[in-house]
Amino acid sequence: MQQDRALEYLQEGRNVFLTGPAGSGKTYVLTKFIDWLKKQGKTVAITASTGIAATHLGGTTIHSWTGIGIKDFLTPFDLDELTQKEHLYRRFRTTDVLIIDEISMLHSFRLDMVDTVLRTVCENEQPFGGIQVVLAGDFFQLPPINRYSTDTNYAFEAQVWERTNMVVCYLETVYRQSNDPLLQILQEVRQGKVSEKSMELLQKRTQIELPDHITPTRLYTHNIDVDAVNKKELAKISKKAEVFSMTTVGKKNDVQLLQKYCLAPEVLELKVGAQVMFVKNNFSAGFVNGTLGTVVSFAFGKPMVKTVEGKRIIVELEAWMMEQSGKIKAEIRQLPLRLAWAITVHKSQGMTLDVVDVDLSKSFAAGMGYVALSRVKTLSGLYIRGINQCALSVDSVVQQFDLLFRQQSVAAE
Numbered sequence: 001m002q003q004d005r006a007l008e009y010l011q012e013g014r015n016v017f018l019t020g021p022a023g024s025g026k027t028y029v030l031t032k033f034i035d036w037l038k039k040q041g042k043t044v045a046i047t048a049s050t051g052i053a054a055t056h057l058g059g060t061t062i063h064s065w066t067g068i069g070i071k072d073f074l075t076p077f078d079l080d081e082l083t084q085k086e087h088l089y090r091r092f093r094t095t096d097v098l099i100i101d102e103i104s105m106l107h108s109f110r111l112d113m114v115d116t117v118l119r120t121v122c123e124n125e126q127p128f129g130g131i132q133v134v135l136a137g138d139f140f141q142l143p144p145i146n147r148y149s150t151d152t153n154y155a156f157e158a159q160v161w162e163r164t165n166m167v168v169c170y171l172e173t174v175y176r177q178s179n180d181p182l183l184q185i186l187q188e189v190r191q192g193k194v195s196e197k198s199m200e201l202l203q204k205r206t207q208i209e210l211p212d213h214i215t216p217t218r219l220y221t222h223n224i225d226v227d228a229v230n231k232k233e234l235a236k237i238s239k240k241a242e243v244f245s246m247t248t249v250g251k252k253n254d255v256q257l258l259q260k261y262c263l264a265p266e267v268l269e270l271k272v273g274a275q276v277m278f279v280k281n282n283f284s285a286g287f288v289n290g291t292l293g294t295v296v297s298f299a300f301g302k303p304m305v306k307t308v309e310g311k312r313i314i315v316e317l318e319a320w321m322m323e324q325s326g327k328i329k330a331e332i333r334q335l336p337l338r339l340a341w342a343i344t345v346h347k348s349q350g351m352t353l354d355v356v357d358v359d360l361s362k363s364f365a366a367g368m369g370y371v372a373l374s375r376v377k378t379l380s381g382l383y384i385r386g387i388n389q390c391a392l393s394v395d396s397v398v399q400q401f402d403l404l405f406r407q408q409s410v411a412a413e
Contacts, residue, residue, distance in 0.1 A: 001171060001410075002173075003025050003028065003032075006018060006029050006169035006171065007029055009169055009412070010034070010134060010135060010169075011036060013132050014132070015127070015132060015165045015167065015168045016133075016134050016135070016167050016168075017103075017136075017167070017171055017412050018135070018136040018171070019137065019139070019170050020172060021172075021186065021187075021190065021374070022138060022140075022141065022174075022176065022186070022370070022371070022374035022375075023173075023175055023177060024171035024174050025171055025173075026136050026138070026171060027101075027136075027350065030099060030101065030134070030136055037097060039380070042097060043094050043096050044096065044385045045059070045065055045091075045095045045099065045342055046059030046101075046344070047059050047061060047065045047098065047099060048100065048107040048216075049062060049100065049103060049104075049137075050101045050102060051347060052347055057109060059099070059101070060098050062106065062110075063110070066113070066114050066117050066141065067117065068082075068110070068117060072109065073109065073113070074117070075240055079116070082121065083120055092121050092129060092131070093121075095106055096132060097131065097132045097134065098131050098132070098133050099134045099135075099136065100114075100135050100137045100248075101137065102136070102137045102141075102156045102365070103137035104134060104138060104139045104143060104154070105137075105141075107143060107155070108153045108158040109156055109263070111129070111152060111158040112158045112160050114128070115127060115128050115129075115160035117203055118131060121295070127164040128160070128164070130172050133164065135155065139154060139395075139398045139401065140189075140370055141371050142345075142349060142367050142371055143365060143366060144363065145365075152397070168405045168412060169412070170406050176352055176374070176377055177377060177378065178377075181201060181379045182376070182378060182379040184198065185198040185202065185373070185379070186370065186373060189370050189373070189392050189394065190402070191399070192396070197277040201379065201381070202387070205379070205382050206384060206385070206387065207234070207364045207386045210357060214355055215341070215353035215355075216274045216292075216343060216344075216356055216357040216383060217275075217341070217353050217356055218359070218385075219344070219356055219372050220342055220344060220359050221359070221363055221368060222344070223344050225359070226397040229257075229342035230329060230342055230380040231309065233275065233339075234269065234271065234274060234339060234388075237274065239271045239272045239273060241269050241270065242271070242303070242386075243268070243270075244267070244268040244270070244334065245266070245267050245268075246259070246265075246266045246267070246333065246334040247332070247333045247334075248331070248332045249330065249331045250328075250329055250330030250331060251329070254322055254329045254330035255330045255332060256321050257330070258321075258330050258331075258332050259332060260263075263280050263347065264275050264280075264303065264336055264337065264338055265338055268313055268334065268335055268337060270295050270297065271295065272297060272298070273295065274339060275292070275293075275294055275339065275340050275341045276295060276303075276338065276339060277291065277292070277337065277339075277343070278293070278305075279336050279338055280320075280336035282318065286307075286311050286313055287307065287313060287314070290342060290348075290351030291355065292306040292307065293308065293313070294306050294307050295304055296312070302316065302335075303314055303315050305337070308354045308355065315337060316335075317335060318333070318334070318335070318336040319331055319333050320333075320334075345358075345368055345371055348371065348372065348375050351375055352375065353375045353376050354376070354377060355411070356372070356376040356382055358372045358383070358384055358385065358390060359385040359386045360384070361382075361388050362386075362388070365390070365391060366390070366395045367395075368395065369387070370394065371391070
């Protein structure tokens with residue numbers, strides 16, 4: 001389905017599942033829809049399954065928005081307690097559209113909990129209390145994390161999924177890799193049948209040394225590896241460090257929630273020569289979430305970053321806000337940068353990167369390799385340091401439902 005057709009369904013007020021491969025423009029369509037809603041005077045709740053994903057669209061987690069927090073189930077007492085909260089009553093009753101982004105990482109039982117809370121508080125037995133719901137994401141990407149069981153609990157297995165009667169809008173065209181050979185490899189990973197030719201191409205990327213003039217973003221599966229690399233690389237630079245501290249406005253709990261999920265650090269230490277990554281979209285300034293660069297100087301107390309493409313940008317403070325019913329609950333301000341010699345695969349979801357050096361030797365979840373490989377624009381920008389058997393695996397259940405979603409999308413065109 002084309003992006004314009006998907007936007008039409010959204011603007012018609014239909015419940016929609018917006019999906020498609022990495023780089024097919026899901027966030028672009030959501031952003032256009034959100035802008036349209038605001039012009040119409042509609043109230044939109046922008047949420048996501050994780051805080052990091054929520055910051056991409058300027059929203060909050062679905063757990064926080066509904067008040068369910070980290071609970072795995074709701075007792076009658078919990079539900080009664082939520083119905084007594086006046087701010088939730090006002091929030092739900094005044095919301096026209098609920099967006100839940102990165103739906104692949106939301107458990108089925110939590111989606112059912114969201115439905116239960118909305119129906120109960122809104123006193124409306126329609127799915128999600130009658131609020132228009134937009135679920136967005138790609139189930140081939142990172143799955144829900146289950147600490148205590150091996151069950152996957154995908155959102156499409158929720159009881160409410162079938163009852164919601166969603167229009168499936170499957171965006172087929174991938175813009176990130178265009179006609180690069182990497183696109184064929186990614187398509188084969190999704191099909192669960194990586195050809196010998198594709199494996200040979202990936203294997204070659206494990207044998208190629210990085211050119212001296214290129215400093216890539218290194219992707220690791222674990223935080224401990226990321227932190228060690230960034231700290232070590234910054235310490236290698238003998239130049240003077242400039243320190244930038246985050247400023248905050250709002251209630252302590254709201255601010256802490258924003259800080260927890262904002263990719264920009266509370267205290268950012270930079271040096272000339274530091275490898276950095278922009279962590280916010282600012283198209284007019286010439287960068288997006290994932291743009292790589294190097295600090296080349298400091299001017300008037302601000303860093304100047306030279307991007308991989310050669311563009312020089314004087315980096316200004318940016319704001320991250322938590323909104324509720326059109327009012328700003330909390331705001332933090334920081335340079336939209338973080339050290340980027342290395343990041344985790346989880347944090348990279350939603351980003352577009354120019355050059356990636358990835359270690360998938362410790363991959364532990366289906367979709368991890370797909371997310372990592374699909375971040376980069378071209379095969380020539382991909383350098384692989386290690387890969388295990390799990391890295392390119394996809395869940396057969398996801399494959400079956402993906403075929404169904406494609407068919408439903410075609411029927412909706």
